[in-house]
Amino acid sequence: MADLAAEQEADSGPLPVVAVVGRPNVGKSTLVNRIIGRREAVVEDVPGVTRDRVTYEATWRGRRFTVVDTGGWDPEATGMAQRIAEQAQVAVELADVILFVTDVTVGITDADEAVARVLRRAGKPVVLAANKVDDQRAELEAGALWALGIGTPHPVSALHGRSSGDLLDLILDALPEAPEQRFGPERGPRRIALVGKPNVGKSSLLNKLAGEERALVDPMAGTTRDPVDELVELGGKTWRFIDTAGIRRRDRELQGADFYASLRTRAALERSEVAVVLIDASDPLTEQDLRIISLVVETGRCVVVAFNKWDLVDEDRRYYLEKEIDRQLVRIPWALRVNISAKTGRHVDRLVPAIERALDSWATRVPTSRLNAFLTELIQATPPPVRGGKQPKILFATQASVEPPKFVLFTSGFLEDTYRRFIERRLREEFGFAGSPVEISMKIREKRFAKKRG
Structure with missing residues (x-):
């Protein structure tokens, strides 16, 4: 047992980090x-698609490590480009190995030389990837990259996969020892997706929670393109927060990187357990806000609605907001609500208790005997409505699963949607489920016709 505990402890240690850096549009993503x-990672043939530093877990030859994709790094940049460059600089400081990506079809640029100077001063192991080497001729051109003064250039084609295995071998050789890949029932940090329409303050909230500028914040909507994962220590626990791209009105209206960013956001939602839906409390609720909440409910994730920018809400706006919530969120009164200001940090500490309560609800299991006793009393007081001249009966009920809670009703006939919603409402009153969706399905007993004996 001691050996197993030691193995599990080793496995829980931090993975070594590879930071992928280079000037814009050399093929890093x-x-x-x-x-x-x-x-x-979102890829498009224009510079500046990746803006934050984004982490992924990778495995090669049974060894695990973290890959950090960064925005295009131009040390001479200004404005938004400068802030992207600062994120790349932070990634280099945190990394164990730096993968410096260059474009052999362009050759050495002033920006490449400036990055190389920074990397030489960093004192970290550097693997130089000469990208876009699609044939033998381009392989010869890669030799010119020796002039950067940071070691041997390694020809590779990210697009076609040419020599990518050799490059990974070199990265592994440069990495410190990492725990081997293991599979098991152990649950890592709980996963929280920050979702909402563009520019409601998702990245600001992540930065406030993390205590540093982890994700780029800019008044321009659409700054975040890739989901950004961050491990954050709150309330004595480690949580994995996922900052996502703003979900826009309709996917078919999106083009290029925004379309793929929307798909990444949906995938991030699928791998999360709780969705914190950020809504700008200073503006009226929109159809877009409601559609995002519906998407979260459809995926079966816990819901915490965070009304952000509460510092901008006056008494009149609070009155109208309550009216909007009563009218437009009538189908999800069970969603937990917190009023916060990501900018000032006001009431941000209320998020964790709400998330923990939602997760407890998500994992709640009702014993079968107690469930059926509850339903018997409920049906006696309020029987199902008659349908087609017959009154359906609920013969038996069971909870099929948790995360989210799913209940199956075995019936003698079809139950109207309104009656199933009534059962759900009473289930919530009796057993809780605050912040968690609840799914109720039916299994209708097939009629059996006995053969009459002569």
């Missing part, structure tokens, strides 16, 4: 997708 073995 394409190479990241090649390393992690899936299309996760």
Whole structure:
């Protein structure tokens, strides 16, 4: 047992970090997708698509490590580009190994040389990737990158996968020892997705929770493109917060990187357990806000609605907001609500208790005997409505699963939607489920016709 405990403790240690850096549009995100073995990082043939530093877990030859994709790094940049460059600089400081990506089809640029100077001063192991080497001729051109003075250039084609395995071998050789890949029932930090329409303050909230500028914040909507994961210590626990791109009105209206960013947001929601839906409390609720909440409910995730920018809400706005909530959120009165200001930090500490309460509800299991005793009393007081001249009966009920709670009613006939919603409402009154969706389905008993014996 001691050996197993030691093994589990070793496995829970931090993974070594590889920071992927380089000037804009050299193929960093394409190479990241090649390393992690899936299309996760948003890729488009224009510079500046990746803006934050985004982390992914990768495995090669049984060893695990963290890959950090960064925005295009131009040390001479100004404005938004400068802030992207600052994120890349932070990634270098935190990394164990730096993967410096260059474009052999362009050759060495002033920006490449400036990045190389910074990397030489950093004193970290650097693997130089000469990207876009699609044939033998381009491989010869990669030799010119020796002039950067940071070691051997390694030809690779991120797009076609050429020599990517060799590059990964070099990265592993440079990395410190990492725990081997293990599979088991152990649950890591609980996963919280920050979702909402563009510019409601998701990245500001992540930065406030993390205590540092982890995600880029800008008045321009759409700053976040990739989901950004961050481990945050709150209330004595470690949580994995996922900052996502703003969900826009309709996917078919999106183009290029915004379309793929929307898909990444939906995938981030699928791998989360709780969705904190941020809504701008200073503005009227929109159809977009309601559609995002519906999307979260459809995926079966816990819901905490965070009304952000509460510092901008006066008495009149609070009155009208309550009216909007009563009218437009009538179908999800069970969603937990917190009023916060990501900018000032007001009441941000109320998020964790709400998240914990939602997770407890999500995992609640009602014993079958107690469930059926409750339903018997309920049906006696309020029987199902008659349908087609017959009154359906609920013969038996069971809870099929948790996370989210799913109940199955075995019936003699079809139960109207209104009656199933009534059962759900009374279930919540009796057993809680605050912040968690509840699914109720039916199994209708097939009629059996006995053969009459002569």
